[in-house]
Amino acid sequence: MLIVRFMQKSVAHPRFARVRREAPQVMEVLAANPILDGMLPTGETLPYDPQAWQADPDASLVELLPPVTPSKIVAIGSNYRNHAKEMGKPVPDEPILFMKPPSALLAPGRPIVRPPGYERVDYEGELAVVIGRRLHRTPPESVAAGIFGYTALNDVTVRDLQKKDGQFTRAKGFDSFCPVGPAIATDIDPLRFRLRTRKNGVQQQDTAGDELVFSVVQLVSFISHVMTLLPGDVISTGTPAGVSNMNPGDVVEIELDGVGILRNPVVAGLPRPPL
Numbered sequence: 650m651l652i653v654r655f656m657q658k659s660v661a662h663p664r665f666a667r668v669r670r671e672a673p674q675v676m677e678v679l680a681a682n683p684i685l686d687g688m689l690p691t692g693e694t695l696p697y698d699p700q701a702w703q704a705d706p707d708a709s710l711v712e713l714l715p716p717v718t719p720s721k722i723v724a725i726g727s728n729y730r731n732h733a734k735e736m737g738k739p740v741p742d743e744p745i746l747f748m749k750p751p752s753a754l755l756a757p758g759r760p761i762v763r764p765p766g767y768e769r770v771d772y773e774g775e776l777a778v779v780i781g782r783r784l785h786r787t788p789p790e791s792v793a794a795g796i797f798g799y800t801a802l803n804d805v806t807v808r809d810l811q812k813k814d815g816q817f818t819r820a821k822g823f824d825s826f827c828p829v830g831p832a833i834a835t836d837i838d839p840l841r842f843r844l845r846t847r848k849n850g851v852q853q854q855d856t857a858g859d860e861l862v863f864s865v866v867q868l869v870s871f872i873s874h875v876m877t878l879l880p881g882d883v884i885s886t887g888t889p890a891g892v893s894n895m896n897p898g899d900v901v902e903i904e905l906d907g908v909g910i911l912r913n914p915v916v917a918g919l920p921r922p923p924l
Contacts, residue, residue, distance in 0.1 A: 651832040651908070652683055652798065653697070654714045663714055668697050668832065684717070684781055684797050684880050699831040703758030703912045713757040715829045716800055717779050719883045722749040722827060723872055724775075724804055726817070728862045728887025735890045744863050744871050747817040749804070749885075753827035757911050761805055762825045762918040763897055769808035770895055773888035774846030774854050774903040777802035778865055779833050784878040792869045795878075798833040801844065801905040802885045803913065805895075829883070834907045839865035846891065847902045854891035861886060 651668040653676055665683055666676035667690070676697040680689040695711065702709045726745035727738050755761065763770045781797030805827065810820035839858055846854035858864075863871070868884060878884075895901060897917040904910045 650835045652716060652835065653699075653832045654716045654718075655702075656712045656714055657695075658710050658712070666695065666697075670836075673697065682881075684779070699757065699909055700912070703831065703910075706756070706758040713831050715754045715756055716831070716833045717829065717881050717883060719751055719754075719881045720879050721876075722751060722753070722883045722885065723747075723876075723878075724749055724817075724821070724885040725863070725868060725887040728868075729856065729860055729889040730862060731860075731890035732888055732892070735892070740862060744868055746872065746875065747821065749827050750822050752824060753822055755825045755828040755913065757828065757830040758913065759828075760825065760914045760916040761803070761828065761895065761901070762823070763895060763915050764807065764823060764918045765920050767807050767809045768894070771806050771808050771892045772846060772848065772853075772895055772901045772903075773804035773806060773892050774844055775802045775804050775885045775888050776839070776842055776844055776858075776865075776905065777829065778839070778869060778884040778886065780869075780878045780880060780882040780884070782880055784869065784873040787870055787873040787878075789866050789870045792866045796865075796869065797880070798835040799837040799839065799842070799905070799908065800829055800833045800883075801831075801903045801908055801911040802883070803828040803901060803903055803911065804885055804888060806892075808894075828901075828903075828911055828913045830911050831909045834905075837905075837907045843906045844889075845904045847904070848893065848895065849899055850902075853893060854889050856889035860889065
């Protein structure tokens with residue numbers, strides 16, 4: 650099943666819907682946030698056309714929104730051996746954690762704003778975990794019951810600032826630097842997922858669940874022993890090899906089997922005023 654968060658231009662407030670696998674072109678509107686309140690169908694149905702809505706979000710009658718509203722976004726560094734190698738970093742002995750602010754969230758179809766003056770602003774296609782219940786010091790064997798589902802995420806990064814600052818907050822925290830969606834899948838196997846990233850239609854990344862250094866279960870348990878995870882929180886599990894720079898005019902697509910395609914164009918941002 651897919652969970653979608655959307656806004657009808659005629660209604661003008663966010664709503665949730667579910668899409669059943671047996672009827673992939675229809676979404677059933679829900680009465681509340683299913684992460685917090687469970688599945689409460691209203692009986693109303695609408696066509697489900699995520700690619701058309703992302704292609705022209707201003708003109709479409711339905712706008713996709715980030716499918717989740719987290720209190721925090723926890724991301725993982727160097728969780729693929731091939732990406733650690735391409736970045737010249739060792740494979741870590743334990744997960745490397747950093748945070749992206751919720752203000753960086755970006756809806757499917759909306760533009761990534763590339764700040765000017767930097768040599769590299771990279772896409773990073775990733776599998777993201779959506780937490781379904783409060784997790785505090787959770788053992789690995791109890792993690793699965795606390796996961797609501799999975800979605801695609803683009804961990805956009807100013808590589809220059811990552812190197813300059815020595816930590817990741819500014820490099821990964823700009824507004825629009827966390828595209829998520831187009832939906833949450835509640836039935837993906839995190840050991841067998843397949844994720845591909847394309848830039849301007851050319852495939853750049855291709856990975857599967859068995860290539861993670863630390864599995865989803867290991868990551869969620871590890872993080873829950875550092876900070877309490879709340880319903881709706883997002884954990885992004887790291888990116889494989891194949892990252893590269895994005896320029897204004899580029900289009901980045903992240904395709905996660907069972908979820909769909911997260912599509913975002915890239916536009917030029919305004920320069921930062923001097924200090």
